Amino acid sequence: MKENLTSGQIPELLRRYKSGRILLTTHLRPDGDALGSLCGTLLLLHEYGYRADAILPQSVPDYYLGFLPEQGLIDESEVNLADYSLLVVLDAARRDRISAAFAASGEPLPMPVLNIDHHPDNPCYGDWNCIVPDAAAASEIIAGIGLNGNRGVPPAAATHLLLGILTDCGAFRFTNTTPAAMRTAASLVEAGGEYDRIMTACYFSKPENMARFEADLLCNHLKKACGGKFIYTFLLPELLEKYRIDLRNTEQVIEILRAISGPVVVATIRIEQNGYKCSLRSKDKQYSVGRIARALTGGGHEMAAGCTIECASFAEAERILLEQVEKELNEIPS
Numbered sequence: 622m623k624e625n626l627t628s629g630q631i632p633e634l635l636r637r638y639k640s641g642r643i644l645l646t647t648h649l650r651p652d653g654d655a656l657g658s659l660c661g662t663l664l665l666l667h668e669y670g671y672r673a674d675a676i677l678p679q680s681v682p683d684y685y686l687g688f689l690p691e692q693g694l695i696d697e698s699e700v701n702l703a704d705y706s707l708l709v710v711l712d713a714a715r716r717d718r719i720s721a722a723f724a725a726s727g728e729p730l731p732m733p734v735l736n737i738d739h740h741p742d743n744p745c746y747g748d749w750n751c752i753v754p755d756a757a758a759a760s761e762i763i764a765g766i767g768l769n770g771n772r773g774v775p776p777a778a779a780t781h782l783l784l785g786i787l788t789d790c791g792a793f794r795f796t797n798t799t800p801a802a803m804r805t806a807a808s809l810v811e812a813g814g815e816y817d818r819i820m821t822a823c824y825f826s827k828p829e830n831m832a833r834f835e836a837d838l839l840c841n842h843l844k845k846a847c848g849g850k851f852i853y854t855f856l857l858p859e860l861l862e863k864y865r866i867d868l869r870n871t872e873q874v875i876e877i878l879r880a881i882s883g884p885v886v887v888a889t890i891r892i893e894q895n896g897y898k899c900s901l902r903s904k905d906k907q908y909s910v911g912r913i914a915r916a917l918t919g920g921g922h923e924m925a926a927g928c929t930i931e932c933a934s935f936a937e938a939e940r941i942l943l944e945q946v947e948k949e950l951n952e953i954p955s
Contacts, residue, residue, distance in 0.1 A: 626751045628762050632770060634735065634749060635671070641706030644732075645675040646721040648713040652872055653823065656685050657785020658711040658737075658759040663693045664778035665767050676700065678720035680869040684822050688784060690777065697721050702731050710747065712759035712785075714740035714920050737762055742911065742920045757802035760785025764805050768812070776813025783814035788823055791876065796906065796924050834864035835877050845884075846943055847950045852884040853942075855935055856891035875900050886910060886946055890938055896931035897938035913945045 626634065635643070645663055647655040659675050666673040677694040702723065708730060710719055719725040724734075736747030739762060741754035756762050764782040767774040774782065786806050790798045793806075810816050842854050856871055868891060878887035885905040891898050899917070901910035903924045911923040919928020930938045 623745055623747070624749050625745065626749050628751055628753065628766050629769070631735070631737070631751060631766055635666075635707075638707045639671060641672070642704055643671055643673040643707045643709060644700065644702075644705040645673060645709045645711065646713075646719055646724060647678060647711045648718045649678065649720045649725075650680055650869070650872075651678040651685075651720065652682075653685065653788025654758040654760050654785040655712045656681065656688070657781045657783070657788070658763050660688070660690055660694075661760055661767075661778045661781035661785065662709065662711060662763050664690060664775065664781065665763065667693060668775050668778065669770075669772060674700075674705075676721050682870050682872055683867075684826060684870075685784075687822060688781060688819075690781075697723070705732055707735060708732050709735045709737065711737050711763070712739070714738060714743050716746040740921060741923075742915065755799070755801075757797045757799055758786045758789035760789070761802055761805050764809055768805070768808050774809065774812045776815075779809040779812040779814035780819070783809040783816065784819050784823075787816075787819055792820065792824060797922065830864045831866060831870065834860065834866050835874060837864070838874070839877065843878075844939075847886075847947060849883055850950050851886045851888070851943075851946050852878055852881065853888040853890065853939075854878065855939075856889055857935075858892060875902055878902070879904060886913075886950065888942065888946075890935065890942065892935075893929060896929045897935065898927065898929050899938070899942055900927045901925070908949055910949075913942075913949050916945050916948075917941065 643666060645659055647659045663673055663675040674695050675693055676697050713719045717725050734747040736750045737759060738752050739754060739756040739759050743752045745752060753762050760782040783806055786802055790802060838854050843852060845852050875887060875889045879902045885908050886903050888899055888901045901914055903910045909923040911921050911926040914921055914926035914928040917928040917930055919926060921927055930941050932938050
């Protein structure tokens with residue numbers, strides 16, 4: 622039977638598994654919040670005397686690699702499920718988005734699942750579910766648990782949780798920024814979180830080839846529709862190859878589109894194994910990219926969402942996406 626929990630109830634639940642071993646995982650194509658909440662939770666559990674391991678997702682962007690802890694991260698191939706009594710899933714809106722194949726498959730698991738997330742469309746697939754849509758990041762939920770506990774948050778964990786909050790809020794530029802998120806971030810800095818290191822690694826260390834790639838996208842591959850209210854671009858394989866860009870390092874490319882004045886919805890489209898991955902952002906709360914993504918079997922937040930369109934070509938993916946964007950914007954494309 623599924624049960625909904627508040628963040629304050631999670632420590633009591635975890636204590637039931639103190640004598641066992643806990644396994645942590647997060648979502649595919651991890652972003653800063655996925656890695657921040659995963660590693661921050663791992664370090665907190667170790668600090669509090671729990672035995673825990675975390676599955677390191679594949680395709681970690683380069684700018685996060687320097688933050689990964691030296692102990693406790695394992696490859697999925699190293700996991701023996703019989704060794705664990707609880708699976709904790711962090712920041713994964715749906716079960717099929719979990720990076721661990723055994724958990725994403727939909728097959729029954731040999732252990733109960735605690736699902737901790739901030740996506741409003743999370744269907745509560747865990748045995749216990751702590752879903753906090755008002756939280757700016759999953760890392761904010763975990764930070765609250767640690768900061769409100771008796772033992773606090775050690776500096777290394779504070780750095781990871783601060784990383785998750787800062788990157789999901791765009792360093793407090795995005796509309797999911799709240800007073801609570803800012804207060805939590807301040808508390809993590811006071812606990813030893815390395816704010817300067819995070820800002821330098823994530824926002825002030827762009828490789829030259831990435832800068833040239835982004836410039837080429839803007840100058841030669843930007844497309845407009847819906848009277849200029851929608852702009853988008855394709856992350857073409859030949860362009861990625863030209864500038865020696867790995868797809869895992871393109872997480873922040875969409876932000877150069879969001880920074881352009883005029884459009885209210887922006888998107889990037891890239892090839893994936895099962896189709897074309899669309900990342901979407903809205904700049905106006907009356908237009909929901911979450912609604913667009915859900916119409917295409919994806920999901921996310923109302924202002925930041927994504928989906929995968931299963932089709933044969935970029936042109937077909939473009940047509941399908943444009944149709945949904947037009948519905949949301951309620952206008953014929955120019």
